[in-house]
Amino acid sequence: MVFGVGAYAQGLMQLLQGDGAEVSAYLTRSDRHYPPTLSGTTYSKEQYPNPCELLEINKPDFIVPMSIDWHTQEWTTELIKMDIPVFSPVGKGIQLESNREFSHELCNKYGIAFPASYMVHTAQEAEDIVKSTSVAYVIKNPLCSPSSPVQAMICETVEDTLDCLKTVDCSEGLFLQEYVGKREVGHVVFVSDGEIHSLITNQEYKRAFSGDMGVTTSIPLGGLAEQDPDDKYGLAKELIHPLLPWLKEVGFKGAIQVTAALHKGKWHVLEYNVRIGATCTAMLLPMLINPTELMYNVARSKPIAPQFHKNMKxxxxxxxxxxxxxxxxxxxxxxxxxxxxxxxxxxxxxxxxxxxxxxxxxxxxxxxxxxxxxxxxxxxxxxxxxxxxxxxxxxxxxxxxxxxxxxxxxxx
CATH class of the missing domain: 3.90.600.10 (Phosphoribosylglycinamide synthetase, C-terminal domain)
Structure with missing residues (x-):
């Protein structure tokens, strides 16, 4: 059962259905209900404010949440106690994405390059840091959530940073991350049974207009993905594998997508996501042989051996x-x-x-x-x-x- 709405729920359902799975969706928001109905049975949160009742009736083999918000609901603890496998980390593992300062500190602990960053509570604090360091910053939400009042603002100059701070919503605080250039890329792995498995290297085009112009959008306008089980660009080796002791400690299982930038000849972490991602899901799954079985085993933290279609690179x-x-x-x-x-x-x-x-x-x-x-x-x-x-x-x-x-x- 997929937890989500819109194109991303429809896409995941259709791809798993094409792999022989029986699929359904719990519609977690009040809009974009039509697309998932084209790929399987759907149930709205208006029908089932608490999905645990629905899960008790349907008894799905596993659940795939499309957002980390599933982990902060009133019914989260009840769902976890049901022992239905979830394709997602549970507990502390979620913090790798949800809490930017936590992931920053984790990178420092394990020697992973991370741009200079600061957690602040007011725009004045942020302004003081910008003026004292004289560098540009990307302004981010400190706690990742679709409902956050802050969408990432990529400021390429000190002046741009100060201008954006005049209007930004600071009600949840701000996370300032030094701007380290445009040489960005992503890499996706599955973590299961204490092992890290590289899958794809990807690029997301997040600017609104051609020429990489305009504001940054919350969901990319386009993307590319390449089969990369051997980690040919070294992204997993430098930015994910050093986290293995922590991943084992918290019993992490699920996907990790790291977004990184090449700065001064070295990859730097910009952020981690603990889900495949809105656009990556639809690019990754067609490349995989038996994606349903693979995701089911990851949800149960069982040993996996991902295999790829040779003509879908x-x-x-x-x-x-x-x-x-x-x-x-x-x-x-x-x-x-x-x-x-x-x-x-x-x-x-x-x-x-x-x-x-x-x-x-x-x-x-x-x-x-x-x-x-x-x-x-x-x-x-x-x-x-x-x-x-x-x-x-x-x-x-x-x-x-x-x-x-x-x-x-x-x-x-």
């Missing part, structure tokens, strides 16, 4: 978004959406619903996600762009430059 993801994205305050009329012709790759709807006449229309700014997986990077990119052009929606757009920068890893 690269993935490209693209997002189609509407006018004003990602500024949710911009009034956005609902528009009709249609496929001009059938797609020949993976595609999932997000803020889209079906009306009484059976027509699709937008309910928000993020419309659809396309994922193409092929044997070469060029083939994956070409196929993704060919298919996203088949979606018709007034005032929508997508980035036209995925793959033209930030790849291979370490490049701008």
């Amino acid at each position: 690269f993935s490209c993801s693209l997002a189609l978004v509407g006018y004003g994205y990602p500024y949710v305050s911009v009034a956005n009329q609902s528009y009709h959406v249609k496929l001009k012709e059938k797609v020949d790759c993976d595609m999932w709807w997000d803020y889209v619903a079906e009306d009484q006449q059976g027509c699709l229309h937008t309910t928000g700014q993020r419309i659809a996600d396309i994922v193409a997986t092929e044997n070469t990077l060029d083939a994956a990119i070409i196929k993704a762009y060919k298919n996203i052009r088949k979606i018709q929606c007034y005032s929508s757009y997508y980035r036209t430059d995925i793959g033209q920068s930030k790849w291979p890893p370490g490049e701008e």
